[in-house]
Amino acid sequence: MQIIDGKTTSQKVKDEIAAEVAQIKEKGGKVPHLAAILVGHDGGSETYVAAKIKACEYVGYKSSLIRFEDDVTEAELLAKVDELNNDPDVDGFIVQLPLPKHISEEKVTDAVDYRKDVDGFHPQNVGRMSIGSPAFISATPQGIMELIERYKIETSGKHVVVIGRSNIVGRPMSILLSQKGYPGDATVTVCHSRTANLKEVCLSADIIIAAIGSPEFVKENMVKEGAVVIDVGTTRVKSDVTKSGWKLKGDVAYDEVAPKCSYITPVPGGVGPMTIASLLLNTLKAAKNEIY
Numbered sequence: 001m002q003i004i005d006g007k008t009t010s011q012k013v014k015d016e017i018a019a020e021v022a023q024i025k026e027k028g029g030k031v032p033h034l035a036a037i038l039v040g041h042d043g044g045s046e047t048y049v050a051a052k053i054k055a056c057e058y059v060g061y062k063s064s065l066i067r068f069e070d071d072v073t074e075a076e077l078l079a080k081v082d083e084l085n086n087d088p089d090v091d092g093f094i095v096q097l098p099l100p101k102h103i104s105e106e107k108v109t110d111a112v113d114y115r116k117d118v119d120g121f122h123p124q125n126v127g128r129m130s131i132g133s134p135a136f137i138s139a140t141p142q143g144i145m146e147l148i149e150r151y152k153i154e155t156s157g158k159h160v161v162v163i164g165r166s167n168i169v170g171r172p173m174s175i176l177l178s179q180k181g182y183p184g185d186a187t188v189t190v191c192h193s194r195t196a197n198l199k200e201v202c203l204s205a206d207i208i209i210a211a212i213g214s215p216e217f218v219k220e221n222m223v224k225e226g227a228v229v230i231d232v233g234t235t236r237v238k239s240d241v242t243k244s245g246w247k248l249k250g251d252v253a254y255d256e257v258a259p260k261c262s263y264i265t266p267v268p269g270g271v272g273p274m275t276i277a278s279l280l281l282n283t284l285k286a287a288k289n290e291i292y
Contacts, residue, residue: 001258004147004230004265010273013146014059017280021060032287033062034118034279035084035093039077039103040070045096048276052094055276061283064090074103078111085113092118092286094279115292118282121168129172132179134291136282141172143274144209144230146281148183153207153228153263156185161202163218163251164211165192169232173209198222210251220256228263232271 025031034056038049049065056063066080077095084093093116099105114124120138128135137145148155160177164170170190177186186207191198193212202208202222210218211232223229233251241247250267258264265271285291 001261002151002263004151004263004270006143006147006265006270006273009147009150010143010277012150013274013277014055014280017284018059020284025060030287031060031062032283033064033089033091034283035064035066035090037066037068037077037080037084037093037095039068039072039096039099042098045098049096051276052279055280059280061280062089070100072100072103074107077103077108081108081111085111085116090116092116092283094119116286118279118286120172120282126167126172130175136285136291137176137278138168138172139275139278139282140169140232140271141176142278142281143271144173144232145176145183146278147230147265147271147274151263153183155183155207158186158206159204160186160188160207160209161191161205162188162209162211163191163198163202164209164213164232165190166211169211170209173211177207212251214251215249216251216253218252218257220253220260223257223260225260226262227260229257229261229265230271231265231267234267234272 036049036052038045053063053065068077084090095108097105099108109121112122114122117125117136120136125135129137155177162170162174174188174190177184178188189201191201199222203224205227207228208218208223209230213233213235215235215237229252231250231252235249236246237249238245239247248268254266
């Protein structure tokens, strides 16, 4: 059993980006600029955005954080999106989700210029990804693809079971792994809360991608010997053993599943760190006009 180390891999990706940014600076080129809009004070969003800013500093990017309180109007937020769309210095930007209930996430996502949509949520990027054209791919699926590639995990002809059908992880993963080329060429089954024979389907999987948002949902009796298990879940659960009183749990019952696996990602330290590394990669592609 080999642990897929997202922390070490994401560090490698960041070091590669930092080396490229240093070269850009040496040649007098434009330093990539990533901006983030943060609405309100959601704990998870605060942590994530702070990590993004720190990562930008590490690789040598310019970064901007634009804050709004919870009571910002939809019109004000859309005006800021428009401003960033038209700012030639900003290569890519993200609007941190979730947004307050009175703001339409769909409207805001659609308003972002797809050429600066480094989160890969715009319908233009999702559509291009679906047909295999160059696109900004959302950070978590791209991070998973990067891990599969760097660990040289075979996907061709393999049966991949994706548990979860979200637009951010499950659905894009199923599309990416079924496409031609590597990592791809897999036969993909998408399972969800309405799947009748979930255990049987999972037992036939060579690779399981668990993205259902339910702590320790995937048990040892759902995984065949030698399977690859990629755990996308991150749920905070109460814990007596940690100082904070909380612990991060994945969608996989790691201790019982790991001994059966050929490869497995831990939580934390698996898929999570790759998400920010992917966002940095997308920003570099945006700065270099690699996609559009």
